[in-house]
Amino acid sequence: MSTTARTVVELIVNNHPGVMSHVTGLFSRRAFNLEGILCGEIGNGTQSKVYLLVNNDDRLEQIVCQLEKLYDVKEVSVRDDYDNTIFTRLHDLVTNAQ
Template identity: 60%
Template sequence: MNAIHREEQQALARAVLEIDVANHPGVMSHVVGLFSRRAYNVEGILCLPVGDGRQSRIWLLVNEDTRLAQMIRQVEKLEDVIAVRRHHAEHAVFTELEDFFRP
């Protein structure tokens, strides 16, 4: 990513979503499918099991968009989603991983 493009990207407002889900095959498809069917790009995805592994936590980095509030409501409707929390883009979960994503 060149410097200009990177600045453009950062100029876009971002949001981080923290989503607690049941941990079984297909849950990620349910979540990201809601975004892809609306041509809404997911910029970053992290997911690991939590505690005893019956639940996972998905972190999504997305662009701010007028559709974001509707997206959150749609995600909340999924049977396998337990909770959705919204954070600002500076949330440490993605910023601390930047070293792993150097070009």
């Protein structure tokens, strides 16, 4: 399948309740498309890494700017180099892990 129109935005966020609602709320209230989310804690658990699958279009720059303004978002990077097909293979990964 073609995935050229998608890219991954990688976030490092503070790990506390409410962070995900800030991130996903931003996408809904600014009418940005959000195609997939992966999230897991890193290090000692005070921070998490979030991978957002988004459209790679002219709104991407604005998405990044708005994410950078969120208090609990510590780092934002656009990762064109990541294999975003993982979002469509998630089910296999999770079930294989069992």
